[in-house]
Amino acid sequence: MKKFLNDPVDFVDEMLEGIYKAHPQVTYVADDKRCMVSSSLKTGKVGIATGGGSGHLPLFLGYVGDGMLDGAAVGGVFQSPSSEQMYQVTKAIDQGAGVLYIYGNYSGDIINFDMASELADLDGIEVKQCVGNDDVASSKVGEEHKRRGVAGIYFVYKAAGAAAAEGHSLDEVHRVAEKARLRTRTMGVALSSCVVPEIGHATFSIGEDEMEIGMGIHGEPGISRKKLAPADAVIDEMMDRIFAEQDYKSGDEVAVLVNGLGGTPLEELYVLFRRVAQLMEGRGVTIKHVWVGEFATSMEMAGASVSILHLDAELDRLVGAAANTPFFKHFAA
Amino acid sequence: MKKFLNDPVDFVDEMLEGIYKAHPQVTYVADDKRCMVSSSLKTGKVGIATGGGSGHLPLFLGYVGDGMLDGAAVGGVFQSPSSEQMYQVTKAIDQGAGVLYIYGNYSGDIINFDMASELADLDGIEVKQCVGNDDVASSKVGEEHKRRGVAGIYFVYKAAGAAAAEGHSLDEVHRVAEKARLRTRTMGVALSSCVVPEIGHATFSIGEDEMEIGMGIHGEPGISRKKLAPADAVIDEMMDRIFAEQDYKSGDEVAVLVNGLGGTPLEELYVLFRRVAQLMEGRGVTIKHVWVGEFATSMEMAGASVSILHLDAELDRLVGAAANTPFFKHFAA
Amino acid sequence: MDAINASDLIRLFDAWKQLFAEQREFLISLDGKVGDSDLGITMSKSFAAAAEAVAAEGEAAGISKLLRTAGATMARTAPSTMGTLTATGFLRASKSVEGAESLGTGEMADFWVAFRDGISERGKARVGDKTIVDVLDPIARRLEEATAAGMALPAALAAAADAADAALEATKTLVAQHGKAAAFQEKTIGLQDAGATVGALLLRKLSDFAAA
């Protein structure tokens, strides 16, 4: 294991110490660094909380800030935070308008967020949930409820965060989040494994010339493992899957996120985006918004994912709105 | 070699195609994608050009945009762009107020920027140069002119870019750039090699449990290769070198950049920053500005660097100013 | 022993703690096959924390309170799927044995019925879904039968542990429906479920403990 760390057991908490020292825009509650909240909560606004395991920066906590989320419960590496931590975050960010949970479709997180919402309910805090399941590779059409949540959750955060910032009600923000969720599709590909600090060795092994299409962000298996193909062919295969699911007609508009899993250089992500843009052009689909970079990682895993959000006028406005978090900044056009 | 690419020979140009498709804020001149300029040049403003090899994104071209640079000549992976390309960029960004070159201290770049400035001079364009040499590890005190330019050039861009945006003269912008350069120190550490696409194998080899302190961003040798130490000890050793060079007194203010070389997860960078913050606190030095992330990479190399800019009131104002480029966004406080 | 009292319970948690310390690498690699390798870490952590918490609380607290402490501690320390499910199991078990001074065969049956039901409600998993529920169900049923038959605790637990082992073996034939393993679909056939392994290990250690 080649990592900058002290005792692996302290990894997450030392990372959090670094984050709080670097970014006064965020703070924590309940005397627990793993209960992160924005330092400038807006009264009357719908609160948005997320949560999940560490090891995916900027996911999840990185999106706490203006125009995005209000709080995040932080788990150990690839582990769910506790229901208690989620509940503490919920209490802290509720500004009377209720709280929306947006997180990924993993059993540990679901079980804990469910427990947290029961606890919040006892306090009279209204909670709604939106469970990201954008990973096309993880289950077939008709079984979308089994799909994992991966990088596409960024679009859900962005849209719901902007809607909440505009002052809409919990029902409205929840509606927007659900719409963004249902219109987001992601396909990923991994080239190498990550190493969980407390485990100390690669989560899985993969041949020097192999790729795995559809692999999950914790190393969950994908659809096919085969010889690494040229970048264009990799994108073609991934986009075929996405195009097969939703009807992108000429004149439609989309937002595109090309996400690096951690170990892949930014240069390569742009080579991948180039091909995505060619395919969209070929279909007469306009790319209205583009993000290329690391938005949801798996530690040092080499690989990438492509997420497509099928826009309508409302989503176009919301994803284009300004946002300013320690890890994500966007100037409105 | 595990990379997303098509023909390695096309790597840089396909990356650039992706960048231009993604970011209309930048465009190119002379019918050469490698001559990048901002799409919204401001009349009368001092132009700032940079240039250097590819493989370091967001360096160099990523800083072309509002509040930062006006143009960048783009070379092959780890190769200098040509003097002709630099000259074309220079001509395009000159708005009558002259052009400042800011680039790293590498012989290929120097030779070519020298040639370009001779060509620009023939056109009556006034050119000044600022050659980044922040890498403390690459030469001893008294031989600073031999030091390599690494991630700390970001501070020079930021300060000079803000000064140019404020409307100062070439002499003034050059003075600010030189001040930022002289007050910036960087130390780096590498854990793994990068792979140049056209070469196809690791540039250097390093043991599974080794680190190299002071390694350059093309794999140039560092000061010492030894067993990977705990994160805090690595930072202590690196910061000792920086503290030995400049007198940081209690009450002083600094800006800190913890930069990932490409393959190191963001989580680890925050563990490193935590220790930097502790050391600064121990000396009574205030960290006024912090950036943690990838600012100057070496493709997929695992490793990190720490750059310290010793602030004065002017630099404090300039590095804190707003900036908006495709790869770097900063909201003024 | 014929019944497990509060002081025994504290030692039992210590035995479970050691068990999962020993099984850490095994569970990591088992979960690694069709999951994310964390199970060995979360189980060793959560049982270590629970063992320390009940020891710190002391036998005077009584069985129900100790189980509640164990569950709450586990929920805090290892909130993974299995961590939260086992926490839920102990919290429900705590409720089901409220007032009991010790756990004989009957109380033990109540304990594991509540444990099973809590986990299956929280996780929305049914028998046959290839989860820990597949071993918890025969454990609970065997203990209910043993209670009806008036069996002594050690024999009842031995029978339940055997049933658990058999049920664990049977998980090999199933396709995972929940958690990270669900993504592997047909590939999970032939593999024993990791969570079910935890359930069988828990019971075997409990049976050994009661037999000693």
Next chain:
Amino acid sequence: MDAINASDLIRLFDAWKQLFAEQREFLISLDGKVGDSDLGITMSKSFAAAAEAVAAEGEAAGISKLLRTAGATMARTAPSTMGTLTATGFLRASKSVEGAESLGTGEMADFWVAFRDGISERGKARVGDKTIVDVLDPIARRLEEATAAGMALPAALAAAADAADAALEATKTLVAQHGKAAAFQEKTIGLQDAGATVGALLLRKLSDFAAA
């Protein structure tokens, strides 16, 4: 041959192109020891481009114009340190042989003196700094001596190539002062300079070419 004319020069560039195609891996690994491994790539690229450019231009352009085209092409194709320095060398050589119909011993001396001076000015490197200048200097001086002594071209170039090889060998004793290798300081002792190797290879091929 006693002199190299424009048509020969085009074939010479083709020979250099093949030379650096063959030496690509060797130069990559040589530059990799105390540099960034790009030298094999830039040299094979720049000479391939130069050879094609001069062939496309044709012998009618004359020697000086062909050299100018070669230099300008190299500057565009491979603007690394060595790429730009050799480009500068050919551009200066072009100027120094303006009007010459062919390159005999005297013109060849002018060529390499200009080549050396151009590189040394552009790179601000002196003899002993462990760069290509260390082999260019004896090459230029040996050709000047050969001109004074009235030697024929093949013999003059053979002598210059021998001097280059000896000078290359001698770079092993030096400490690098320029470029990426400078960072390696004492560690560069014992290694021959990569750029100097390019200089020696250029001359040896030129000598072989003139001898054929």
